[in-house]
Amino acid sequence: MPPRRIAAAIAAAALLLPGAAYAAQHDATPLLRAALRAPQVVSYVGEIENIRFGAHGTQATVFRVEHRAPDLTHRWYIVPQSAFGETEIERGDTTYVLDPRNHRVFVERNRALDDRIVIADNVGLMLRNYRPVQQGTGHLLGFPVNIVALVNNYTGNTMMRLWLDARSHLVLERKVFGDNGALLGEQRFENLAYTKDIPARIFAIPSDLKRIERTIHRRPSNDIAAVLQKLPFKARRPHYLPDGFIAVAADRTIDDGVPQAHLLYSDGIRMISLFENAGASLDLDGLPARTLRFGGLSGKLASRGSTSLLSWSKNGMHYALVGSLDSGELSKIAASVAP
Numbered sequence: 001m002p003p004r005r006i007a008a009a010i011a012a013a014a015l016l017l018p019g020a021a022y023a024a025q026h027d028a029t030p031l032l033r034a035a036l037r038a039p040q041v042v043s044y045v046g047e048i049e050n051i052r053f054g055a056h057g058t059q060a061t062v063f064r065v066e067h068r069a070p071d072l073t074h075r076w077y078i079v080p081q082s083a084f085g086e087t088e089i090e091r092g093d094t095t096y097v098l099d100p101r102n103h104r105v106f107v108e109r110n111r112a113l114d115d116r117i118v119i120a121d122n123v124g125l126m127l128r129n130y131r132p133v134q135q136g137t138g139h140l141l142g143f144p145v146n147i148v149a150l151v152n153n154y155t156g157n158t159m160m161r162l163w164l165d166a167r168s169h170l171v172l173e174r175k176v177f178g179d180n181g182a183l184l185g186e187q188r189f190e191n192l193a194y195t196k197d198i199p200a201r202i203f204a205i206p207s208d209l210k211r212i213e214r215t216i217h218r219r220p221s222n223d224i225a226a227v228l229q230k231l232p233f234k235a236r237r238p239h240y241l242p243d244g245f246i247a248v249a250a251d252r253t254i255d256d257g258v259p260q261a262h263l264l265y266s267d268g269i270r271m272i273s274l275f276e277n278a279g280a281s282l283d284l285d286g287l288p289a290r291t292l293r294f295g296g297l298s299g300k301l302a303s304r305g306s307t308s309l310l311s312w313s314k315n316g317m318h319y320a321l322v323g324s325l326d327s328g329e330l331s332k333i334a335a336s337v338a339p
Helices: 004-009 029-040 111-121 123-129 224-229 327-334
Strands: 043-052 058-069 071-080 088-090 096-098 104-109 130-140 143-152 159-165 171-178 183-194 211-219 247-254 260-265 271-277 287-296 297-304 305-312 316-322
Touching: 029 123, 029 130, 029 143, 029 159, 043 297, 123 130, 130 159, 224 247, 224 260, 287 327, 297 327, 305 327, 316 327
Parallel strands: 104 211
Antiparallel strands: 043 058, 043 183, 058 071, 071 088, 088 096, 096 104, 130 143, 143 159, 159 171, 171 183, 211 247, 247 260, 260 271, 271 316, 287 297, 297 305, 305 316
8 A cells, every 4th residue: 555545545735733722612513514525616836745743753854836726736745755846736636747767657546535525525524523613814935814723512522624725725724633632744735826827737647658447446435335345355344433433435446456345434624544455464564563463362552653554364364444543443443343
């Protein structure tokens, strides 16, 4: 599983600690809906810094971005050094990862759709579990901004805070917090300019590179039962989920020739992915892991930034849970995946 896809499950959101109070708080549902629509109508160029905080330290990513609405995006990575010069181009539902030094380009279909299914198609779920409140105004990068917090209806904690351009509604800065108030991650524009004058060649895929289908993803379906019925093995579903989480989508993928089920759970902001297959255990990508025992089973727990990975095997099946939850919650979910 590519590290960036794992990280794709993490949204970031705010500068202030979850308990911080503002003088006035107003319903920000219209602002939130406008922010979700903004990338479909707003074109821009800029530089973005993404920081993830975790038990093993801080991970920073910096990339230049050109986005032409509604669905063309070009990213050129600067940090970390290991990713310097790596280029990603998104054209609709297809992502191209260019590797010119080896004369190849990796092609992934629907890689970004997991996020879109949860955020765009389940706004109702988000609003059921979170209360969007406007907590003030300000300026960022010279743009007037509205500050919006998303407060969890079950805990009362602010889980996400956004800085939205008051005119375009684009998210200029966002941070996310854990249930314990810890800052999990932040993403912000270091510079930004709005423009529609982005040449088409920016999004062109070089014809001299060999195309390699790295992973094939079908569009996640909300008809979860129908997806599971078509699998060559019997997939299991957890009987326990944290408050507010429901199953929102499922898909079938083929990774290195191994059919795999992917069940996606969300509370509207946070996501949990459950992967199942009958062929091979999850590759932890060299991450340091520790043994975790739960429900009479033994699994391997690893983390990348704020995202945790729990993998285990039972009765010839291999499972993996991925999400920004603590090990206790992941263990309870895993133990409830009954045969």
